[in-house]
Amino acid sequence: MTFEFLLQILWTGVAVASYVVLFSMAFALILKVVKIWNFTQAGLMGASFYTIYICLNYFALPLLPAVVIGYGVTVCAALLFNRWVIETLRARNSSSLTFFILTLVISQFMIYFFALCFGTEPLSLSKNIMSGVHLVGGIVISNWDLQAVGLTTGVLLVLYVFLNQTNMGQFMSAVADNASLAKLYGIDVSRVYIYTFCIAAFLMTVGMYLFGLKVSMIPETPLQMMLFAVIATLLGGIGNIFGAALAAVLLSLIQALSIFVIPSKWQSLILYVFLFVTILFFPQGFSIAKLKSLLQFKRT
């Protein structure tokens, strides 16, 4: 194995992590602010992808308007979900099990709907998933890689500024900390939830746009990708949106580098091992202190 080969794997891992980072942040954001494990995200991701697909293939629209319409549909679906499902269950004081089942089942309903409309054959947003490449210091960098890394970095920066420098970003933090107290201070909590869903829908749409240009998708694909987002959210620490992003990158890199250690057919199993280890040993997110305490416990 050469150094260049290792760099190539690292770069590809980072590029592929781009859309996973966006999905993880969308999941982590809703969990932080709205306080639900939003499994409906898989359905919303599907809605975003198939809307862009319809716009491109049935109406022959250019890419940008197609993505904008995709975002519009995803936002509408997310807000309807918030209005009719989340608010209704909140008003009824439903248990977390009810939230869980309903978000998962709505997601499945949407997946079945997409399977009925579009079949189970893999579909892609681009007619040709190969993009032009550049050779930089022996590393192959594709145009898609540059677009994905650039776009994701841009979105991360904008989100960072929004969350830390704007009033709404501060309101989101306040609602995430204590929604009842935030209400007492005059913050419109419902409005904060609407903003949260709008931002999450944006992250999902950009993610699905990048994903759709690179990989083909079947209706169940978002469900598998969402599991990745769940693990990254847990590993990054619940409430830490950028921690989830970092965890997503690390998980992608570990998956990519695992080909040196285990046969490629077992690569997908790594994700489940991480899920298990994270929940059992780091349910509050990965931390060096926790790792040290675990190792110390083992020694004693």
Next chain:
Amino acid sequence: MEYVLSVIVLMGIYIILSTSFNLIIGYGGLISIAHPIFFAIGAYTTGLCSLHFNTFPLVSLLLSGAAAIVFSLMLSLSSLRISGDYLLITSIGFQLGLLEVIKHLGFTGGASGLGNIPNVVIDLDRSGFFAASSVSIALLVVLFIRWILNGPYGLLISAMRDDEVAFVALGRNAMKIKLVIFAIGSGCAGLAGGLYAYYYQYVSPEQFEILQSSMILTMVVVGGMGSQWGPVVGAVLLLFMPQAIGFLNFPPSVMAPLQGLIYSLLVIIFMFLRPQGLLAARKRVQ
């Protein structure tokens, strides 16, 4: 007639699955949706035992239940100390992770599945025999679970589910009860898996994916979570209902998602309009 009998076989299998799942989620309050993996373990155990060791069918079925219990302990011993949301996610990971392992192992037939499971009914009417066996085993499982729930152990289970903190404060071991509930429920699912493998003579990993979880969950929710007969009603209703659209003669590519659409839509409607299900759980007498 053959068709009706095959539906009755499936009905028996799903009554076992939904009733045992209800024990875990409805009575134990353990939010796990990994039930299909124990169903799968049972099916694969029977398939492998019959194929390689030619075991007596009853022994295979018992081994299926035992294997499912062993695997359930693997999940429960490690993850029952966490609860609620975390347990649910762990259970999804456990189910999908194990299916991933099954898909890549040679002796399980990999992703293409395990076929050629021997036919154990030769001289008798095969479908009639399986229909009678499936319904009988389902009835035994329902009565067994009813017996547990209506006895002193059932009171302990209800007490633990209603207030675990108070239950532990009284010196009771909640963890032990959770382990037992999980093991019994999973063991029954394993038994159903054994029956399934013998009847269809073929098992593959895709039959036990997350959509199977949704189907069993639907039966419990529609029937009535925490009600003793609710899951039975849910299983019967949800197995007979898709037969109605079966006569529309849609191609399988339309039929499968359409059935899924109906299942998930039913759960959504029930959770909004009648969250307690068709047969609501009995209220405790103070």
